[in-house]
Amino acid sequence: MLQERDYSTVLRSLSPAAKLWLAMGLIFSLIFLKNTYYAFAVIAISIVTIIREKQTGLFKLLMVTIVILFISMYGIYGTMAPNIMEGDPVAFRIFNLNFYTTGIAYANRYYLRVVPLMCALFTIFLSIDITDLSVTMCKAGIPYKYVFTFVDSFQVITLLRKEMEQIRDAQRARGLNTEGNLIQRFKAFVPIIVPVVANSIIKIQDQAIAMETKGFNSECKKTLYREIPAYKWNVPVAAFGIALAVFSITYRILVALKVIEPFISNII
Amino acid sequence: MNMNTVDSAKGRLKGTYIAIMIPIGVAINYIGGIIASSLSLPIYLDSIGTVIVAAIMGPWVGAASGALYNIVSSLISGNIMASMFAICNIGSGLIVGYMARKNHFKSITDVIVATVLVALWNAITGAPIAMVVYGGIDGNAGTNLMIAGLNAIGTDLANAAFLARIPVNLVDKGIASVIAWIVYKRLPDHLKTLNGSTIEK
Numbered sequence: 001m002l003q004e005r006d007y008s009t010v011l012r013s014l015s016p017a018a019k020l021w022l023a024m025g026l027i028f029s030l031i032f033l034k035n036t037y038y039a040f041a042v043i044a045i046s047i048v049t050i051i052r053e054k055q056t057g058l059f060k061l062l063m064v065t066i067v068i069l070f071i072s073m074y075g076i077y078g079t080m081a082p083n084i085m086e087g088d089p090v091a092f093r094i095f096n097l098n099f100y101t102t103g104i105a106y107a108n109r110y111y112l113r114v115v116p117l118m119c120a121l122f123t124i125f126l127s128i129d130i131t132d133l134s135v136t137m138c139k140a141g142i143p144y145k146y147v148f149t150f151v152d153s154f155q156v157i158t159l160l161r162k163e164m165e166q167i168r169d170a171q172r173a174r175g176l177n178t179e180g181n182l183i184q185r186f187k188a189f190v191p192i193i194v195p196v197v198a199n200s201i202i203k204i205q206d207q208a209i210a211m212e213t214k215g216f217n218s219e220c221k222k223t224l225y226r227e228i229p230a231y232k233w234n235v236p237v238a239a240f241g242i243a244l245a246v247f248s249i250t251y252r253i254l255v256a257l258k259v260i261e262p263f264i265s266n267i268i
Numbered sequence: 269m270n271m272n273t274v275d276s277a278k279g280r281l282k283g284t285y286i287a288i289m290i291p292i293g294v295a296i297n298y299i300g301g302i303i304a305s306s307l308s309l310p311i312y313l314d315s316i317g318t319v320i321v322a323a324i325m326g327p328w329v330g331a332a333s334g335a336l337y338n339i340v341s342s343l344i345s346g347n348i349m350a351s352m353f354a355i356c357n358i359g360s361g362l363i364v365g366y367m368a369r370k371n372h373f374k375s376i377t378d379v380i381v382a383t384v385l386v387a388l389w390n391a392i393t394g395a396p397i398a399m400v401v402y403g404g405i406d407g408n409a410g411t412n413l414m415i416a417g418l419n420a421i422g423t424d425l426a427n428a429a430f431l432a433r434i435p436v437n438l439v440d441k442g443i444a445s446v447i448a449w450i451v452y453k454r455l456p457d458h459l460k461t462l463n464g465s466t467i468e469k
Contacts, residue, residue: 023348027348062345062346065347065407068409069407072409072412073402073403073405075416076404076405076412076415077403077405080419081403082424082425106403110401110402110403114347114401117346117349118347119346120346121343121347122345123346125344145283145287149286149290152287152291153294153336153337153340156295157295157298157299157340160292160295160296160299161295161298164299168303178306182309182310185307185308186309188307189443193296194450196296197316197317197320197451198451200292200295200296201292201320201324204285207288208281208288211288217284
């Protein structure tokens with residue numbers, strides 16, 4: 001049975017191709033424009049979109065990474081970034097550690113490039129239907145075998161994750177200690193990963209036979225059973241993504257060649 | 269007369285095995301990373317799949333699996349800049365794959381040699397990538413603590429980023445190589461030759 005797709009919001013209704021062009025525009029603009037206000041605007045728009053898309057549960061996982069990066073980057077770079085010179089002004093002190101303004105600026109440079117990208121692309125990629133993406137890739141002329149390998153990766157991750165959770169619960173029921181000191185946690189890793197790996201490798205021969213009987217290697221042209229519906233915002237969003245990318249690259253080249261002065265302040 | 273069977277390591281069926289093994293390698297890498305973070309381990313453990321696929325299927329399939337893992341995980345997390353770490357995983361796949369193809373992935377000594385080579389490659393390539401993407405540190409608490417420690421005793425950030433990755437990668441890739449070796453040793457002979465090696469009787 002075909003999975004019913006959800007087109008309840010603008011983001012979900014967009015075609016994968018339009019989303020990929022938009023993602024490309026955002027990547028180039030965040031890397032090349034290097035502007036703090038723009039970075040914060042992208043973060044704010046992404047968070048609003050995530051709330052509207054009702055994906056806050058998954059976003060919490062991403063937030064953990066963002067917080068770890070924040071603590072690591074500002075903690076390490078704020079106190080000992082390579083650009084800190086003797087006599088640089090101290091912004092504040094925590095636990096007898098001096099946090100220098102130059103160090104915080106160094107942290108800003110990387111943090112405000114990585115985090116807006118994570119927020120924006122997480123929002124975009126999360127809304128892409130993998131089957132729609134495979135249809136788009138096939139229509140773009142990418143060979144079926146490559147498309148299958150790419151799409152299958154997402155499906156195998158889901159399957160193996162479920163299997164891992166079952167094995168972990170089973171091992172815990174047998175008395176495996178997944179908490180405690182570092183050595184105990186290291187010891188807990190092997191009884192979980194080895195059955196997951198062994199189970200997946202054991203199945204490959206059966207899978208190969210099953211795929212062969214379904215004509216995976218047949219040389220006739222593969223047909224697609226899905227059509228991606230047209231949506232009025234597909235073309236404007238794709239055009240916006242391309243324009244944003246072209247503008248960002250041109251701007252960076254012109255600034256580098258000193259043809260123009262940076263009219264967007266390089267705060268990051 | 270030689271007959272091609274479903275166990276054949278050559279011909280079109282090898283393509284089917286490749287199409288199955290690359291996603292499995294990607295998924296094992298991803299699950300390894302999830303388990304490591306859920307157990308709060310200070311290492312990555314996201315190259316087990318690459319090493320296993322390289323040992324079974326050969327260097328280029330292993331490298332493809334490693335590269336695809338970094339692309340897929342960066343798509344899932346949204347951190348597209350992290351896909352540059354694919355260079356580390358490609359190297360891991362090539363090193364282990366060529367060793368397995370030349371029948372140098374059979375004893376524990378081979379595994380130690382593979383671990384050292386892979387760990388060095390990951391430290392050499394991982395440090396400059398981390399400098400470009402994150403300024404030196406990355407999302408791993410163990411590496412970051414070592415970088416902070418080395419930095420505090422006067423090592424500059426670029427050197428600290430490299431030196432901190434050596435012990436972390438030795439442990440990380442050591443675990444990956446041992447698990448891959450255990451799995452590879454127990455494979456039936458027809459699967460062991462998928463990497464292009466010959467079975468020595």
